[in-house]
Amino acid sequence: MGGRSVFYFFLLLLLLIVVAVSAGEAEEEVVSVNKSTLGLWENNNYNNEDELDGGFPSLDGILHWAIGHSDPAKLQQQAQQHLSTQDDHILQKRQTEIKEVVEKLEEEMPSDSKLMQLAIHDLKNNNNNNLEDALHQLLILVEAIHNANNLHNMGGLSLVIAQLNNSDHTIRTTSAWVVGKAAQNNPLVQNQVLQLGALPKLMLMVKSSFIEEAIKALYAVSAVVRNNDKGIELFYSQGGDIMIQGILSNTTADVRLHRRLVSLIADLAEYQLVYNSNLELPFLNNCALVKVLFDLTTSDDLDLQEKVLLAVKNLLMLESTELLVLDGFCGLKGALERMRLQLQQLIREENDNEYAIDVDGLCKEVNLIYLEKLTKTRGLNNISVSQVPT
Numbered sequence: 001m002g003g004r005s006v007f008y009f010f011l012l013l014l015l016l017i018v019v020a021v022s023a024g025e026a027e028e029e030v031v032s033v034n035k036s037t038l039g040l041w042e043n044n045n046y047n048n049e050d051e052l053d054g055g056f057p058s059l060d061g062i063l064h065w066a067i068g069h070s071d072p073a074k075l076q077q078q079a080q081q082h083l084s085t086q087d088d089h090i091l092q093k094r095q096t097e098i099k100e101v102v103e104k105l106e107e108e109m110p111s112d113s114k115l116m117q118l119a120i121h122d123l124k125n126n127n128n129n130n131l132e133d134a135l136h137q138l139l140i141l142v143e144a145i146h147n148a149n150n151l152h153n154m155g156g157l158s159l160v161i162a163q164l165n166n167s168d169h170t171i172r173t174t175s176a177w178v179v180g181k182a183a184q185n186n187p188l189v190q191n192q193v194l195q196l197g198a199l200p201k202l203m204l205m206v207k208s209s210f211i212e213e214a215i216k217a218l219y220a221v222s223a224v225v226r227n228n229d230k231g232i233e234l235f236y237s238q239g240g241d242i243m244i245q246g247i248l249s250n251t252t253a254d255v256r257l258h259r260r261l262v263s264l265i266a267d268l269a270e271y272q273l274v275y276n277s278n279l280e281l282p283f284l285n286n287c288a289l290v291k292v293l294f295d296l297t298t299s300d301d302l303d304l305q306e307k308v309l310l311a312v313k314n315l316l317m318l319e320s321t322e323l324l325v326l327d328g329f330c331g332l333k334g335a336l337e338r339m340r341l342q343l344q345q346l347i348r349e350e351n352d353n354e355y356a357i358d359v360d361g362l363c364k365e366v367n368l369i370y371l372e373k374l375t376k377t378r379g380l381n382n383i384s385v386s387q388v389p390t
Helices: 003-022 027-037 059-068 072-108 113-127 128-141 145-153 156-165 167-183 189-196 201-203 213-227 228-238 240-248 253-275 287-298 303-314 319-326 332-349 356-384
Strands: none
Touching: 027 059, 059 253, 113 128, 113 145, 113 156, 113 303, 128 156, 128 213, 145 156, 145 167, 145 189, 145 213, 156 167, 156 189, 156 201, 156 213, 167 189, 167 201, 167 213, 167 303, 189 213, 201 228, 213 228, 213 319, 253 287, 287 303, 287 332, 303 319, 303 332, 303 356, 319 356, 332 356
């Protein structure tokens, strides 16, 4: 810092203190201190121009006096206190201003209920120019469970479902998306969708040639039937098992469809495991379904491979699959071995790919579950045979 900068710094501090002190003192006392304490007026070497500076011979004189007659620590403390007081005042003022702006925005911003009413109004008008915007608005709003629960009461759910028959596939796609979003983990909306008869239409849309429509429709199907007895029963009665096997066996189908279908199988099996459901789904212990799953293990998509392993893990834990286990579980051992070789190669080629390592660990876990269940099932089978009277 240059000499002049130092001067201005100390001068600023000095002025701050003088202002604070002078508030309770008379101007004559300050002048008296300036003259009598320093005794600078007694020096006859100073010319008239020096006297105009208040008794100091030069700017350097002020600097030397300020340095010699001040307590730097005290000056710094008082300056910081002054600045801190200013900062607090500015901060409080800004906070008040921000609060006022937020309150004004909240007053002007329409509520979720109002926005839903506007979107539903556009759906009633059935104008394709506004339908897409209205559906996207609802798609955002129904993420909140209270909005999803109110959708049917406001007359919106039936209108959305009606758009599943729209001639424009983009409208059908977004409509299915809204249904799935509203029904996800929401038993109330799930049952409303089932009562309105939307599930068969959604299952039909899964076979659409428009891939996005098929994906969003399958998303909605999964959301509606997940952990829902009525939904699962209707899904099966509408040929859900045939739909699953048909798409999984189609090697040209989009991998996103395969992933979601495999996840649906895992969910259906898990539901029976967790909730001890009496609902029988014969296709879960059908070797044809298991073989289709194993065919997907040759995919290069790690996400799909992981989902296949999770589905097989859940299927293995079902009591209804014991006979399949005794029969080799439709070639599970060979499928797991091929998958492990593929994963080990990927790990080597991609320098210890962490995701591949995780999937490989899951593969080992599934193989262990299979061997444990095989041993247990054989033991139970031997006991049963020994108990048969000869």
